[in-house]
Amino acid sequence: MREAGRGRSKVVVVTGASAGVGRAIVREFAKHGDSLGLLARSRDGLAGARLDVERLGGRALEIPTDVSDDRAVDEAAERIEQELGPIDIWINNAMVSVLSPALQMNADEYRRVTDVTYLGYVYGTLAALRRMVPRNRGVVVQIGSALAYRSIPLQSAYCAAKHAVQGFTESLRSELIHDGSRVHLTSVQLPAVNTPQFSWIRTRMPRHPQPVPPIYQPEVIARAVYWAAHHRRRAFAVGFPTVQAIIGDKFIPGTLDHYLASIGYESQQTQEPVQPGRPDNLYCPLPGDYGARGQFSDRALDYSVQAWMNQHRGWLALAGMGLAAWWIQARSRSNSVTRLMPRPASAVSAQLFDEPVTR
Numbered sequence: 001m002r003e004a005g006r007g008r009s010k011v012v013v014v015t016g017a018s019a020g021v022g023r024a025i026v027r028e029f030a031k032h033g034d035s036l037g038l039l040a041r042s043r044d045g046l047a048g049a050r051l052d053v054e055r056l057g058g059r060a061l062e063i064p065t066d067v068s069d070d071r072a073v074d075e076a077a078e079r080i081e082q083e084l085g086p087i088d089i090w091i092n093n094a095m096v097s098v099l100s101p102a103l104q105m106n107a108d109e110y111r112r113v114t115d116v117t118y119l120g121y122v123y124g125t126l127a128a129l130r131r132m133v134p135r136n137r138g139v140v141v142q143i144g145s146a147l148a149y150r151s152i153p154l155q156s157a158y159c160a161a162k163h164a165v166q167g168f169t170e171s172l173r174s175e176l177i178h179d180g181s182r183v184h185l186t187s188v189q190l191p192a193v194n195t196p197q198f199s200w201i202r203t204r205m206p207r208h209p210q211p212v213p214p215i216y217q218p219e220v221i222a223r224a225v226y227w228a229a230h231h232r233r234r235a236f237a238v239g240f241p242t243v244q245a246i247i248g249d250k251f252i253p254g255t256l257d258h259y260l261a262s263i264g265y266e267s268q269q270t271q272e273p274v275q276p277g278r279p280d281n282l283y284c285p286l287p288g289d290y291g292a293r294g295q296f297s298d299r300a301l302d303y304s305v306q307a308w309m310n311q312h313r314g315w316l317a318l319a320g321m322g323l324a325a326w327w328i329q330a331r332s333r334s335n336s337v338t339r340l341m342p343r344p345a346s347a348v349s350a351q352l353f354d355e356p357v358t359r
Helices: 020-031 045-054 071-083 107-135 158-179 217-230 239-253 251-265 305-311 314-338 345-353
Strands: 009-016 035-040 058-063 089-092 140-143 183-188 205-209 234-236 269-273
Touching: 009 020, 009 071, 020 035, 020 045, 020 089, 035 045, 035 071, 045 058, 045 158, 071 107, 089 107, 089 217, 089 314, 107 140, 107 158, 107 269, 140 217, 140 269, 158 183, 183 217, 217 234, 217 305, 234 305, 239 251, 239 305, 305 314
Parallel strands: 009 035, 009 089, 035 058, 089 140, 140 183, 183 234
Antiparallel strands: 205 269
């Protein structure tokens, strides 16, 4: 159902909508009565996402799309506007990755990760802006990562793509401000999330990939994305680990280089060996509907205190200032009472005759 105070239901496009964070985002917006344009490669996953929306009483249009194809992305946007209406919110989320030392990767793998995880965001953003800017309204949400600020070993292609998205977004935001556009561009920076991607990313490591703990459920991210899409915040970080990575890279990057060199390999692998011939989705989606959550639910957090604090930082700042004012006032009253209290006669005599008080 539609959330009170939000007005009419919105038309929302989600790339990478078939599984993981994208799938959770689809469900979150559908809960609020929005119409969803679903873009992804997996037909099985898209069908499952459409059913999720319909079970929640919403409308969904599934369009099998590889976001590395700019024409396909623009055609999908045009079809969504024709069948669902003007796009209000566009969420770029689609990604692929390779878990491997850089020297063991090849040029095609770097190209593929860049085409999807970086250029897919560029194509989606431009397709949205071509329609939003003339109307002078709309929101584009970039699903980012702590890795857009602090890279880690074994994910050089993915980290580079996320850094590129950050650079593209900041440049574009300044252009929109220069033009006086009311179209809003925001980024949501993610921590490690329990999604199915760790079951299908390409890996050259001996053991099964895993997100670097602490891990959050995708629904935590989806709630943050919904909030960010409805508030004019420049960026929104989810989870204390994300904040620590962003701040740490500003002040102790060299220390982090050595720290990640020591723990980065082990922390991205379970103890389970990778099965020979394990398939991956780098070039083609795997069959089946994988849903939103991965296999690490027993270790994943359902709530982020930091995200709640981030959403309510204005009220928290006011409360903090109120407490500080109360403390200062209380201290002032205490000092006034102390000054007004009668002093011992010996102290008065000592002051009058400039003599020390002996005890």
